Amino acid sequence: MPIPVLVTAPTVEPITLGEAKAHLRVDGSDDDTLISSLIAAARRHVEDLTGRALITQSWQLSWDDRFPDDFRLPKGRLQAVDGITYVDGSGATITLDQAAYVVDAESEPGRVTPAWGASWPATRCQPVAVTVDWTCGYGDAAGDVPAPIRAAMLLLIGTLYRDRETVNIGNVVNDLPTFGLLLSPYRLWSFG
Known part of the structure; x- marks a missing residue:
């Protein structure tokens, strides 16, 4: 199958900066740029995993x-x-x-x-x-994206914010299946 080419990117993200900061329990604006980039990265990752465009x-x-x-x-x-x-x-x-x-x-x-x-x-x-x-896409607004997808994005944003390196030394780590379970019903298998 030919590869689709993005012509017009979404103008908003499925998670607002305020929602992400509330989830992360972050006050102030020191990390706003970082958190905004994590929101965009989480959207792109979820879009890649599901094979879907989330926002128009x-x-x-x-x-x-x-x-x-x-x-x-x-x-x-x-x-x-x-x-x-x-x-x-x-x-x-x-x-x-x-x-x-x-x-x-x-x-x-x-x-x-x-x-x-x-x-x-x-x-x-x-x-x-x-x-x-x-x-x-689901629509033009963050609220148009199904809640389970938005919840999975918040989990990913939380992980990316907390773990800013590619390795974790000296800790026992267990992946929780929540992220995959939230996204599983939305995956387009024929194009994922």
Whole structure:
């Protein structure tokens, strides 16, 4: 499968600085920059583990030679297909009419199929013959992300804040399964 490319990153994080500081029991602003970076790192890690976009973001995916047989869009909660372009036999880039395809945003991952009675148009056999742009994520606000995902992020932020090195010397450490248990129902296995 081709690799999706992030076009527009989320404008907010699923955890606010205030929520993270309350979880960490941190007062003052000395560590605000560090904590903000840990929030972003936790989001990216959770997105990688689950195969999902958490907050609204735009992505692009391209296929060589032709339309895919299994036209699925990774990153979870599909909000909209923003456009599909293809290169026709003469080499012109054509924007596919929205009436030519059906978007299934209920399935995860989202799917795109030709409209009833239609088929995908012929493309030129070349790299990047078909490109789709789409928007995905749970929503625009932190509160749109499911509570278990946000709870897992807070656990990860807490660990990253407390353990600022890659090794732990002289302590007995036991991983608690809570983090994985919170995220397990949200993992998109086919794209994780």
